[in-house]
Amino acid sequence: MTKRLVIAAVFLSLALFISISSYVYLEITSEKIFSAIDELSEDIYEENAANELISIWDKNKKIYGVFLKHADADMLDRQFIVLEKSILEGDSYTALLTLRELNAYLHITLEGEMLKIENIF
Amino acid sequence: MLTSFVRTGILLIIVIFAVRIMGKRQIGQLQPAELVVTILLSEIAATPMQDNDIPMLNTVVAILVLVSIEIFLSALSMKSIRIRSLLQGNSLILIRNGVIDQAQIKRLRFTLDDLLEALRQKDVFNVSDVQYAIAETDGTLSVMLKPEKRSVSIEDMDIVKEDTGLPCVVVMDGNIIRSDFKDCGMTEEKLRKIIKNTGHDIFDIYLMTVDKAGNTNTVIKERKHD
Structure with missing residues (x-):
């Protein structure tokens, strides 16, 4: 039984580690993304303005796919592609619209992952 | 489709491992708590096998938590009669x-x-x-x-019967099984002598059992008929 208890303790620690690390990871990266979105909202008309935001997303999108529902991660990825394309084409109206949509979608998606009473129940 | 294939394989291995960790009791005699965990395990693992949209990590975390809590609960019920009767009920x-x-x-x-x-x-x-x-x-x-x-037992009839112990499998499909040698007082040398006495080669033996009293039972492999 002692051996089993040790395995159970390892399992529980592993589960706790995965849960907490995904929570912390999403919290930290989403902070970075949100601040990059805020900056971009002010300089959306500048060339290469979205570089920082896009590079943050490119670095983290695979891990987002591991932690989030794949449909949500794909949706976010699609929004980033539209944003990048519209900035490249100089279509600042679509870029701003996409940025706002992206901001809202990211907020909703991450809200669902946070440890909150409303999410638990 | 290939993703489903890989996910199913991984999840199946995890679930088999989880059930093994929970112990043999799981399979034979399910107590209420164990029944709940077993049903939940199969349910949790089955959904992401079909739906690639669900992150597999969520499933793995759920399985790890379920298995560890089940083990902790069974350890607690071994220690405390009150918890045992709460979790398992009473006969x-x-x-x-x-x-x-x-x-x-x-x-x-x-x-x-x-x-x-x-x-x-x-x-x-x-x-x-x-x-x-x-x-x-x-x-x-x-x-x-x-x-x-009640049926009449040997004890009721005052008959003394030698304890022959459990018959041990010593040869299986032409291979010597050494793991049970100790239980039936067998050595490889003794076994080879017994096999020699049967007049067969070891590779011809499908199954051979020996009990403590030295009684053997040999099943010879069937030859294929063309």
Whole structure:
């Protein structure tokens, strides 16, 4: 039984580690993304303005796919592609619209992952 | 599709491993808590096998938590009688000296048909033959017959019978199985001598068992007929 208890303790620690690390990871990266979105909202008309935001997303999108529902991660990825394309084409109206949509979608998606009473129940 | 294939393989291995970790009790006699965990395990693992949209990590975390809590609960119930009776319930006597305890039957929401069926499965066809019938926590019924209805045992007849122990498998499909040698007092040298006496090569032997008294049972491989 002692051996089993040790395995159970390892399992529980592993589960706790995965849960907490995904929570912390999403919290930290989403902070970075949100601040990059805020900056971009002010300089959306500048060339290469979205570089920082896009590079943050490119670095983290695979891990987002591991932690989030794949449909949500794909949706976010699609929004980033539209944003990048519209900035490249100089279509600042679509870029701003996409940025706002992206901001809202990211907020909703991450809200669902946070440890909150409303999410638990 | 290939993703489903890989995910299913991984999840299957994880679930098999989880059930093994929970112990052999899982398979044979499910207590209420174990039954719940087993059903939940299969349910949790089955959904992401079909739906690639669900992150597999969520499933893995859920399985790890379920298995570890189940092990902790069973350890707790081994330590404390109170927790044990809370998690597993208590066994209840349904028949005493041939008399059915109707209050207990009602409490368990057992019907008379259920009781009679369970008795019949124990080869008991008359309630008055039963000294005690106990509803166990895993839902099975244990029956103790009245002394005059029990089968005669060797002890009753004062016969002395040598204990031959459990027959050990020493050769299986042409291979020597050494793991049980100690239990049946066998050595490889002794075994080779026994095989030689059968007049067969070891590769011709499909199964050979030996008990403590040295009694052997040999099954020779069937030859393929073209």
